[in-house]
Amino acid sequence: MSAEEHSTTRTGMAALAHADAGDDFSVIAAIGGPRGIVESMLPGIVFVVLFVIAKDVRLTVIVSAVLALIQVAVRLLQRQSVMGALSGVAAVGICLIWAWRSNEARDYYIFGFLTNAAYIAALLVSLAVRVPGLGLMVEFIRTLPTEHFRAWLDGWRSDRGLRRAYTIITVLWIGLFALRLLVQVPLYATNHVTLLGTARLLMGIPFWALAIWISYLIVATPMHRHKAAEREHADNNRARADTPQEALRED
Secondary structure, eight states: OOOHHEEEEOHHHHHHHHOOOTTTOOOOHHHHHHHHHHHHHHHHHHHHHHHHOOOOHHHHHHHHHHHHHHHHHHHHTTTOOOHHHHHHHHHHHHHHHHHHHHTOOGGGHHHHHHHHHHHHHHHHHHHHOOOHHHHHHHHHHHHOOOOOHHHHHHHHHHHHHHHHHHHHHHHHHHHHHHHHEEEEHHHHHHHHHHHHHHHHHHHSHHHHHHHHHHHHHHHHHHHHHHHHHHHHHHHHHHHHHHHHHHHHHHH
């Protein structure tokens, strides 16, 4: 992949927002490519392995923090985008601070519990008000409304097929976040740090990749039809706008 291609590669919900039924959808690219996967998983792997070996929470926190900072420094030296790395460092930093202050390795995972619970709450509210949260996110990324918000909102919500697909994937992601909590919180409560860390890793990037892929399969065709309808509507509007001018020229 060239530098130019790499710079335009979309990840996460952005990859889903700009996917099309006629395109080849790459799950690996959507989750950040091999480098993104390594950068996302490495701090967690190091934390678990080092704690199991050393049984020293503070040493584990220090090494994990240094590793996270090195990842950002490498991106800066290579003049690559550091936004993803910085957001990852911020999240890891919060986890490490909690583990450091309590001197409990298991507290490294509390922030993950809180974020998953927050996602569940937000997505449930979105379903309750009939604005599927995943649809809101994907459509916002896809079209970036700067005005006429109500018309933009009604534009995709009035498409029954697309709205149904967004509702389904919103429920799917709620299930993902809930499953993480159901598995990991009991391990936290019983202080099984090694099992908790392993579960966190397995239910992190792998589950995210699976959810992105299933979401694409559900949304791609309705989104393709919706985009085609949008283009047809825009073409009709342009044709109507041009008609008076053509009539005047004929007169």
